[in-house]
Amino acid sequence: MWQATYEQRREEIAEYFDRTAAKAWARLTSNEPLGRIRQTVREGRDQMREVLLSWLPHDLHGRRILDAGCGTGALAQEAARRGAHVVAIDLSPTLVDLARERLVSTHPELAHRIEFASADMLDPAWGEFDHVVAMDSLIHYQRHDIVQALHGLSARCRHSMVFTIAPRTPLLAAMHRVGRMFPRSDRSPSLEPIDPHRLDMDLKTGLHSPDWQRARMQRVKRGFYISQAMELRR
Numbered sequence: 001m002w003q004a005t006y007e008q009r010r011e012e013i014a015e016y017f018d019r020t021a022a023k024a025w026a027r028l029t030s031n032e033p034l035g036r037i038r039q040t041v042r043e044g045r046d047q048m049r050e051v052l053l054s055w056l057p058h059d060l061h062g063r064r065i066l067d068a069g070c071g072t073g074a075l076a077q078e079a080a081r082r083g084a085h086v087v088a089i090d091l092s093p094t095l096v097d098l099a100r101e102r103l104v105s106t107h108p109e110l111a112h113r114i115e116f117a118s119a120d121m122l123d124p125a126w127g128e129f130d131h132v133v134a135m136d137s138l139i140h141y142q143r144h145d146i147v148q149a150l151h152g153l154s155a156r157c158r159h160s161m162v163f164t165i166a167p168r169t170p171l172l173a174a175m176h177r178v179g180r181m182f183p184r185s186d187r188s189p190s191l192e193p194i195d196p197h198r199l200d201m202d203l204k205t206g207l208h209s210p211d212w213q214r215a216r217m218q219r220v221k222r223g224f225y226i227s228q229a230m231e232l233r234r
Contacts, residue, residue: 006145010120013140013189014091022094029072040223045136048220049075051229052135052162055216060084063130066153068121068163069137073099073114077106079133080113087126093118122149128156134163136227140189143199147206150232155208160215160233167219167228168193196228203232 017025028034028042053075057063061083067076070088072095079086090096096118103111119126121137132153138146146165153161200214215231 006122006141006148009141009145009189010091016189017090018092018094022092022098025095026072026098029074037224041225044220044222044225044227047222048135048164048225048227048229049078051218051220052133052164053078055160055162055229055231056082056131056133058082064128066121066126066129066132066157068132068134068153070099070116071095073103073116075133075135076114076116077103077110080110081107084113084131086114087129088114088116089119089121089126091118091120122152124152124156126156128158130158132157132161132163134161136164138163139166139191139227142192143194143202146194146199147202150203151207154212154232158234160231162229162231164227164229165194165196165199166191167226168195169226194228196230199230207232209234 028038029045034042056065056079059082060079063084065079065084065086067073067079067086067088070076070090073088076086076088076099088096088099090099096116100116103114103116121134134153138149141149150161150163196217203212203214211234212232213234215233216229217231218229220227220229
């Protein structure tokens, strides 16, 4: 049952980012100097964030946006600067607290535009949105879980959903195999390499309404960071 596999994976991700990786993630998303490998990850994430934001309307006044997997809040801040009301959700309470702190210290004037919460991004209690953004928050899930997650979100989204997956490449496939060799207690949640074209085919029949169509796709590769952006529009 997809819900069971999604919930199991969700708990693994929540525990990892809230306990094991919170400090490293805070540093990665700061302006502190990094080593060569992590610097490429930071640069890749910055580039991907710009891609996803560029796929949203420039003027977001009157728009309600779900930032699903908001991390430390960089994308939510930029969307709020463009006028959106943002519901910024992450599984990690530690990262959500850090996102709030950074917002208050850097852009306190935007506080009324962003609602931060540690919660499940799929919870229908959050209501409806004009746009959904899920940057690197689906990359740990299997293809059928991604389809079901987007199915649920598409029922509550009016205009577009932009998200990223870990594209199936020889490098990522090798990293995935090697990662499974480590003891479970030492593993971070592994990426799930996904074939974008197979996912595209599944989404044609797997969304809430046939009105949804896949629009743009763009891959970002920067050193050790590789991610594929996809856009779905009504």
